[in-house]
Amino acid sequence: xxxxxxxxxxxxxxxxxxxxxxxxxxxxxxxxxxxxxxxxxxxxxxxxxxxxxxxxxxxxxxxxxxxxxxxxxxxxxxxxxxxxxxxxxxxxxxxxxxxxxxxxxxxxxxxxxxxxxxxxxxxxxxxxxxxxxxxxxxxxxxxx
Numbered sequence: 244x245x246x247x248x249x250x251x252x253x254x255x256x257x258x259x260x261x262x263x264x265x266x267x268x269x270x271x272x273x274x275x276x277x278x279x280x281x282x283x284x285x286x287x288x289x290x291x292x293x294x295x296x297x298x299x300x301x302x303x304x305x306x307x308x309x310x311x312x313x314x315x316x317x318x319x320x321x322x323x324x325x326x327x328x329x330x331x332x333x334x335x336x337x338x339x340x341x342x343x344x345x346x347x348x349x350x351x352x353x354x355x356x357x358x359x360x361x362x363x364x365x366x367x368x369x370x371x372x373x374x375x376x377x378x379x380x381x382x383x384x385x386x387x
Contacts, residue, residue: 270354278350281306281314286323286339286347294327294338318343 271280278286281304288303289295295303301311315337318324323343327336339347362370 270357278346281310282318282323283347283350285311285314285318286343289324289337289339290344290347294336296334296336300337 271283284304285300288300292303297311297315298308300315301308304311306314315324315326319326321342323340323346324337325340327338362373365373
């Protein structure tokens, strides 16, 4: 039988993963308009990294190139991304349009507002605890 201390230490990564995932889903739910998570993620990657080849974009999102090709086609139909004019279709690049950047900015604003409402519902001690743990979470996020 494991000790209570070692059991609690083993539970920490699982609990943290679960709560971060739940919070992320709740923040994305309904705030990205009609953008499914893969489309939202694609726009966010293009915003952060700039113009990318379709294969690179697929790898960063963890999907196969045909899946990403369909996602990009949908985003392109909506005017949120555009493809580069490379003659080799396998190396064609994708970039965010001004409308895509505006859509992403609105979704992010809504997410931030939703989180602000959740934080406002906490008591002062809970908000202080969240503020105090932020540097630790940032350190976790920055580790490789």
